[in-house]
Amino acid sequence: MFAAALLAAWQLAVSLHPHQLMPGPWKTAQGIADLFPHGLIAKYIIASVFRVTWGFFLAVLLAIPLGLAIGWYQRAELAVNPILQILRPISPLAWIPIAILWFGVGDMAAIFLIFIGCFLPLLLAVIDAVRAVPAVYINAGRNFGLKPVALMRRVLYPAIVPRLMTGLRITLGIAWLVVVAAEMIAVNSGLGFLIVDARNAGNRYDLVVAGMVIIGVVGLLLDYGVRSLERTSSLRWGFEEKR
Amino acid sequence: MTSVLAGSSAAGAVPSAATPIKLRVENLGISFQRDGVLMPVLGDINLEVRDGEFVCLLGPSGCGKSTLLNAMAGFLQPTSGQVLVDGEAVRGPDPRRIFVFQERGVFPWLTVAGNIGFGLGKLSREERAKRVQHYVQMVGLEGFESSYPHELSGGMKQRVEVARALAVNPDVMFLDEPFGALDSITRMIMRGELLQIWQAERKTILFVTHDIDEAVQLADRVVVLSARPGRIQRIVNVDLPHPRDISSARYLELRDGILAEVGLAHRI
Secondary structure, eight states: HHHHHHEEEEEEHHHOOTTTTTOOOOHHHHHHHHHHHTTTHHHHHHHHHHHHHHHHHHHHHHHHHHHHHHHHSSSHHHHHHHHHHHHSSSSSGGHHHHHHHHSSSSSHHHHHHHHHHHHHHHHHHHHHHHHHHHHHHHHHHOOOOOOTTHHIIIIIIIHHHHHHHHHHHHHHHHHHHHHHHHHHSSSSSSSSHHHHHHHHHHHHHHHHHHHHHHHHHHHHHHHHHHHHHHHHGGGGGGSSOOO | OOOHOOOOOOOOTTTOSSOEEEEEEEEEEEEEEEETTEEEEEEEEEEEEEEOOEEEEETTTTTTTHHHHHHHHHHSSOSSEEETTTTEOOSOOOOTTEEOOOOGOOOTOOOOHHTTTTTOTTOOHHHHHHHHHHHHTTOOOTTTTTGGGGSHHHHHHEEEHEEEEEEEOOSSSEEEEETTTTTTTHHHHHHHHHHHHHHHOOOEEEEESSSSHHHHHHOOOOEOOSSSOOEEEEEEEOOOOOOOOSSHHHHHHHHHHHHHTOOTTTOO
């Protein structure tokens, strides 16, 4: 209902200002329909998801073990924290020139930007999660004779997974934001490129908005994918009401 | 009063003087730094626990009994003195001495079987499964092997934790108010089960509680600690054979003796 009302308001606003280039929902829908037969849209979605996947998983792969280690050894945290705090406020988009300088225009530059955008928030989320692990779990693990590496793998890591899932959801959202921006500048395919290209190629604002809609829908599906992991039986403990 | 509490160790359950000393606490003192001031928590604790003995540490909350237990288990370095197990100084936690927390210590990401088998990483798969099954049966959790802790009641979680401790076959078990969070009926049942397990497996047990009845029902000896800084006020031999009749004259006499010892004789 609400969505229908919004669409109607959109249509109404557009028809009140006929001289604007902004397309209405109907023209946008036509734009989406236009994109499909070319097969281009599938190619662009795959290109964007491919970059997000690589950038995101590289960040996950590095941030989790590093975050566990930094969170565990408090001295490491003291050493690393100032650097993290300086890097954190730098928008991943500020890295675009450097990404192009290092990797040229292409997939690698976009993947690097996504990695930069995901790695720091994820690392901080892991460090925070480790610090919130109840001491009983760590003491129990030590009591059964676990050395630090085994303790991280068998106690610390599973204990942070519920909090980690929240971090992953937020980070994947960031990755999806960054990929669009990166594709506007650093590559010539993908959904971000579609938007810039549609504008440059003759002010096809119907395709611009169509691209935005597709970005929104794919982002929603990605988020849904991560959330469905939260329902795994072995993870559910972290999402039940805390006593 | 003194004569009442000076009961001799007659019943068979109490290890005789010939049993070797398992754990010895020597001149132990612990202080915590609080706002730059050194606060003594425990002072001058000396205690000998024999192999297979069941000892309760009893005292008001904040008297340092949990601190003492943590020091015995190696989680806490004493400020002075030392803890010896089998004549060897305790330097840290060890799988031969397992600490049982309240049911909070169960790992919520593992199933019942996964929790009980947690300390059995060195065994082969079949042997581990066999051992897990044995202790699942001992604590009466058949049918719940693949349940997760959040699906269990508090008493069941506590059983999981006791089974997880027993599975690695430790010499000593430290229990820190293990039944404190359970309702009174479950608590009574759990005490009975713990006694059965102790009689079957003959572990040395150190059990912290603030419940006088619990102490007199379970222990061979009750170590009564004074308020902070905690010191050993008195050690009471409980010369009652198991199963104990908790309305017998001797039981009541012992209980009232300890009540008087902590300054609460027959009055509320």
